[in-house]
Amino acid sequence: MDFTLPAELAALREMVRDLAREVVAPRAAELDETGVYPEDIFAAFRDRGLPGLAWPEELGGAGLRDAAGRPVGTLALCLAVEEVARFCSASGLILLLTRLPLMPVWLAGTPEQKERYIGGACRGERRGAFCLTEPEAGSDAAGIRATARRDGDHYVLNGTKIFISGATVADFFTIAAKTDPAAGHRGVSVFVVDRVTPGLSVGKVERKMGVKGVPVAEVVLQDCRVPAAQRLGAENAGFRVVMQTLNAVRPVVAARGLGLAEGALAYAVEYARERRAFGHPIADFQGLRWLMADMATDLEAARWLTYRAATLVDAGRYGREDAHFLSMAKLYATEMANRVASGALQLLGGHGYMKDHPLERFYRDARQLTLVEGTSQIQREIIGRAVAEGFLT
Ligand SMILES: Cc1cc2nc3c(=O)[nH]c(=O)nc-3n(C[C@H](O)[C@H](O)[C@H](O)COP(=O)(O)OP(=O)(O)OC[C@H]3O[C@@H](n4cnc5c(N)ncnc54)[C@H](O)[C@@H]3O)c2cc1C
Secondary structure, eight states, X not given: OOOSOOHHHHHHXXXXXXXXXIIIGGGHHHHHHHOOOOHHHHHHHHHTTGGGTTSOGGGTSOOOBOTTSOBOHHHHHHHHXXXXXXXXXXXXXXXXXXXXXXXXXXXXXXXXXXXXXXXXXXXXXXXXXXXXXXXXXXXXXXXXXXXXXXXXXXXXXXXXXXXXXXXXXXXXXXXXXXXXXXXXXXXXXXEEEETTSTTEEEEEEOOOSXXXXXXXXXXXXXXXXXXXXXXXXXXXXXXXXXXXXXXXXHHHHHHHHHHHHHHHHHHHHHHHHHOEETTEEGGGSHHHHHHHHHHHHHHHHHHHHHHHHHXXXXXXXXSGGGHHHHHHHHHHHHHHHHHXXXXXXXXXXXXXXXXXXXXXXXXXXXXXXXXXXSOHHHHHHHHHHHHHTTXXX
């Protein structure tokens, strides 16, 4: 067992760290204030090839491998997300969205679909959004009501998707809909739909608590005619694609939690070294040292769960039999991010509550992480199922 990063990944982390400091950090507070998607930050990511980090070379991606020739793209993406999220959670999400909406294409798409959508994303020409959640179905993904009715060589899609991250800037949408509404999860199919398709529109943009630089919006499908060639994989075989997509992206969400916690803790520790009370820097007080110790330990535990989970995904292990390891990383790292964001704010006392410091933003941004891509309760359901089925024994 070797806990050192391969040299290419260590170099990548340095490169993204510099980029995050120079390009992302100065814009983070402003994105939070304005809620405007940062095209300049996306362009900086594109110029460094970051949208292709997790994808193979033949599709235009980085095709990263370790010394033994094993793919390490998911781990690379996690490291990049972690570095960026130290300063700005929304910018970390922009990188995550180079993976989430494309995973169904990777899992079930034809070579042409992969070249068009994944290739386009690697070149920074196309951005996607992943459309699963509906007003009546979030955690219960099999309960979606959007329909896709076959009509000759087309499907006609109807329904409303909500809370779709990146919808306002997306060029394409991967959409789960029922091709057999009576068949529960066995009636789900997945489609990739271009934004320009008549009948697809981006609706209400939500006013939300944090992660404001990536708007979240409704995607409305009204008699949206989609060529059958835009279906991803077999008809009615989409539920597995959706579940595997979520499993495979869980380490990347976890990495958003790692980065956020690192940024919050680093800021608070620096403050605690400078701030004085009762004649001492507050970092000298045992009450705060133990708080810092707990936060640092929590972070380190989450980091290794996350890297290990990313390594599993890189080895193609994101099916049901390994899902609990991916859920553990997502559950632990996102809950940890909330604990650390709260503890770090506490270190600043009343100053932490004010917008002169970034910790109230970190605190609000952290709150998103335990809700998206499977709430903490759903992660516990997945882990609990595996425990009950005997994975520990
Ligand atoms: C900022 C943001 C961005 C998002 N981006 C996207 C996106 O890009 N694409 C997309 O498709 N969706 C997106 N979502 C939606 C997100 O995935 C859902 O909100 C989430 O899955 C929960 O669904 P829900 O909100 O309908 O809550 P519900 O499913 O109604 O859950 C309500 C509560 O019940 C709990 N619960 C539900 N079932 C169980 C159970 N079996 N056991 C125990 N507790 C349970 C939940 O944990 C939660 O606490 C986003 C959400 C947010 C907030």
